[in-house]
Amino acid sequence: MTVSAIELGRPAVRRQSLWRYWRGGLQGSEFTWAVAFVVPYIGVFCAFVIYPACYGLWMGSNPALYTEVFSDPIYLNTVVNTMIFLAFGVNVKLFLALMLSGFFMRPGWWTKVLLLIFVLPWAVPALPTFISIHWMLNGEWGLVNNFLWIVFGADGPSWLNSRWLALGSAIFSHVWKWTPFWTVILLAGRMSIPQEIYDAAKVDGATGLRRFTHVTFPLLANLYLVLTLLATIFLLGDFNSVYFVTGGGPANSTHLLATLGVVRDMLELGKPQLGVAAVMSALPLLIPLVIILMRKLKTSEAQL
Amino acid sequence: VTSIAVEARPASAPARSSERMRRAARRWRYLTNAGAAVVSALLLVWTLTPIYNIIMVSLESEGDVAVTHLFPSPPSAESFWVVVTEGHWYLEAFWHQFGNSVFLAAMVTLFVLLIGSLTSFSIGRMRIRNGWIITNAALLTYVIPASFLAIPFYLIMNHYGLQNNPWSVIAVLVTFATPYAIFIFQEYGRSIPLELDESARIDGASPVQIYLRIYLPLMAPALVAVGTYALLLAWNEYLYQFLLLSNDRSMTVAVALGKFLNSDVAPWNYMMATAIIYALPPLATYYAFRNRMSSGLTMGGVKG
Numbered sequence: 169m170t171v172s173a174i175e176l177g178r179p180a181v182r183r184q185s186l187w188r189y190w191r192g193g194l195q196g197s198e199f200t201w202a203v204a205f206v207v208p209y210i211g212v213f214c215a216f217v218i219y220p221a222c223y224g225l226w227m228g229s230n231p232a233l234y235t236e237v238f239s240d241p242i243y244l245n246t247v248v249n250t251m252i253f254l255a256f257g258v259n260v261k262l263f264l265a266l267m268l269s270g271f272f273m274r275p276g277w278w279t280k281v282l283l284l285i286f287v288l289p290w291a292v293p294a295l296p297t298f299i300s301i302h303w304m305l306n307g308e309w310g311l312v313n314n315f316l317w318i319v320f321g322a323d324g325p326s327w328l329n330s331r332w333l334a335l336g337s338a339i340f341s342h343v344w345k346w347t348p349f350w351t352v353i354l355l356a357g358r359m360s361i362p363q364e365i366y367d368a369a370k371v372d373g374a375t376g377l378r379r380f381t382h383v384t385f386p387l388l389a390n391l392y393l394v395l396t397l398l399a400t401i402f403l404l405g406d407f408n409s410v411y412f413v414t415g416g417g418p419a420n421s422t423h424l425l426a427t428l429g430v431v432r433d434m435l436e437l438g439k440p441q442l443g444v445a446a447v448m449s450a451l452p453l454l455i456p457l458v459i460i461l462m463r464k465l466k467t468s469e470a471q472l
Numbered sequence: 473v474t475s476i477a478v479e480a481r482p483a484s485a486p487a488r489s490s491e492r493m494r495r496a497a498r499r500w501r502y503l504t505n506a507g508a509a510v511v512s513a514l515l516l517v518w519t520l521t522p523i524y525n526i527i528m529v530s531l532e533s534e535g536d537v538a539v540t541h542l543f544p545s546p547p548s549a550e551s552f553w554v555v556v557t558e559g560h561w562y563l564e565a566f567w568h569q570f571g572n573s574v575f576l577a578a579m580v581t582l583f584v585l586l587i588g589s590l591t592s593f594s595i596g597r598m599r600i601r602n603g604w605i606i607t608n609a610a611l612l613t614y615v616i617p618a619s620f621l622a623i624p625f626y627l628i629m630n631h632y633g634l635q636n637n638p639w640s641v642i643a644v645l646v647t648f649a650t651p652y653a654i655f656i657f658q659e660y661g662r663s664i665p666l667e668l669d670e671s672a673r674i675d676g677a678s679p680v681q682i683y684l685r686i687y688l689p690l691m692a693p694a695l696v697a698v699g700t701y702a703l704l705l706a707w708n709e710y711l712y713q714f715l716l717l718s719n720d721r722s723m724t725v726a727v728a729l730g731k732f733l734n735s736d737v738a739p740w741n742y743m744m745a746t747a748i749i750y751a752l753p754p755l756a757t758y759y760a761f762r763n764r765m766s767s768g769l770t771m772g773g774v775k776g
Binding site: 303 | 600606625680750
C-alpha cells in the first residue's frame with residue numbers, strides 16, 4: 169500500500185523538480201520576468217532566422233535543382249571565382265593587416281594620424297567607395313587610365329571588360345575596404361602582448377625579424393587563425409564588392425555565389441530556387457568552417 | 473631596458489668602438505625612418521585614391537565628366553547644389569529618401585539596444601536556466617553570412633506583402649545586429665558585480681526596476697558602443713534595402729545610389745555628390761565615437 173502511494177506521488181514530485189530545474193534560482197514572479205525578457209529575442213530569432221533558413225532549405229531540397237545548377241557553365245565559373253576570391257582576398261588582406269599592424273605599433277604622433285586616415289576605407293560606407301572604384305576603372309574616362317595617359321602617354325586596358333582584370337579589380341576593392349578592419353584587430357592583439365616578453369626576448373638576443381618569428385607570431389598565431397576563419401566565412405557572403413565594382417560582368421563571368429544567386433538567378437532569371445541551390449552549394453565549405461570557428465572561439469575567447 | 477644594455481657593455485671598451493656602434497645605431501635609425509616614410513606614403517596613396525576620385529568627380533561640372541584630366545578646372549560645387557535642391561529627376565525624392573535612411577537607422581538602433589539589453593539582462597544577470605543556448609544561437613547567427621538568407625527572406629516578405637515596408641528591413645537588420653549586442657553586453661556585464669542586483673533585490677526591487685535603475689545606467693558605455701555599431705550597420709547596409717525597398721517613396725539613399733549606377737546615362741558628378749552627402753553622417757558618427765568603441769568591440773564592424 170505505502171509503496172503504491174509513493175509510486176503514485178512520484179510523477180508529481182518529478183514534475184515539481186523539473187519545474188524547479190527550469191526555474192533555476194529564480195523565485196516567484198522573477199522567473200516570469202526573466203522569460204519575458206528573453207521572449208523578444210527568441211521571437212526575432214525564430215521569425216527571421218529559423219523561418220527563412222528552413223524555408224531556404226525547403227526551397228533547395230529538390231535534387232533536380234542541383235543537376236541544373238551543376239550543368240550551368242556560369243555557375244562553374246562562379247565557383248572558380250569564389251575560390252580565387254577566397255584564396256587571394258583572405259590571405260592578402262590578412263597578411264597585409266599583420267604587417268601593417270606591426271607598422272602601426274611605431275611610437276609617435278605621425279603613426280596615430282596615419283592610422284586615423286588609414287581606417288577611412290572601413291569607416292566610409294561601402295557603397296560610395298565601390299562606386300568610385302567602378303568609375304575609376306572606366307576604360308575611357310576613369311582616373312586610372314587618365315593617369316596612365318597623362319603621365320606615361322599609354323592607353324590603359326579597359327579594366328572591367330576582361331574577366332581576369334575585372335575579378336582582380338573586385339579583389340583589390342575588397343582588400344582595400346577590409347584591410348583596415350583586420351589591421352585594427354591585429355593591432356589590438358599585438359598591443360595585448362606584454363612588454364616583459366619582448367624585454368626577456370631581447371636579453372636572449374632576439375631582435376628584428378627573429379623577434380617577429382619567435383615571439384610575436386607564435387603569440388598571435390591563434391588569433392590569426394581565428395581571423396582567417398572569420399574572414400573566409402564573411403567573404404563567402406560578400407555581395408557588395410563584386411556587385412558594385414564589376415556588376416558580375418562582363419557576361420556574368422565575375423559573379424560570386426551570393427551575387428549569382430541573388431542578382432542573376434532570382435532577379436534576372438526569376439528562378440529563386442536556382443539561386444538558393446547555388447548559395448547552398450557553399451554549405452559543405454561553410455559548415456565545417458563554422459564548427460572549427462566555434463571550437464576555436466571557446467578556447468581563445470580571452471584573446472578576442 | 474636600455475640601462476641594462478648600457479651596463480652590460482664593458483666599461484673599459486675603447487671610445488672608438490662605442491663611437492662606431494653609435495654611428496651604426498644612427499644609420500639604422502635613419503634607414504628605418506626612411507622605410508617608415510616610404511610605407512606611409514604608399515599607405516596614403518593606397519587609402520586616399522578612391523576617396524580622391526569621389527571628391528574629384530563630385531566637383532566636376534556637367535560637361536566635364538568626359539574629359540581626360542586628374543582634377544577639374546575650374547572645380548564647381550554645382551552638383552552638390554543640384555543634390556541639395558533635388559534639381560535632377562533622379563534626385564526628386566532625395567530628402568525623403570534621406571529621411572527614410574535616418575528613420576531606418578534610428579529604429580534599428582533602438583530595437584537592437586532594447587532587445588539585446590533585455591536578453592543579456594535575463595541571461596547574464598538573472599541567470600535564466602539554459603541561457604547559453606540563446607547565446608550560442610545568437611553567435612551562430614553572427615557567423616551566417618547575411619546574404620545567404622536574402623533569397624528566402626525576400627520571398628517571405630513578398631508573400632506577406634511587406635515589400636516597400638521599412639519594417640521588413642528593420643526586422644532583418646535587428647536580427648543581424650542583435651547577436652553582436654548580446655555578445656558585447658554579456659562581456660561588459662561581467663565587470664559589474666552581481667552583488668548590486670542582489671542587494672537591490674533584498675531591498676525589494678523588482679526585476680524591471682533593477683533593469684532600469686541599475687543595469688542600464690551601469691551599461692551606458694556598452695550601450696553607446698553597440699548603438700554606434702547598429703547605427704552604422706543600418707545606415708551602410710545595402711542588399712536587403714535594395715531587395716525590399718524598391719519604389720521611390722520607400723527607398724533609402726543607399727538604394728537610390730545603386731539605382732543611379734544601373735541607369736544607362738548615369739550623371740556621375742551628381743552621383744558622387746550624393747555619395748559624399750550619404751557618407752558624411754556615418755563618418756562623423758564613427759570618428760566621434762571611435763574611442764568609445766574600444767578595440768575589442770571592433771569585432772562587430774565586419775558584418776557587411
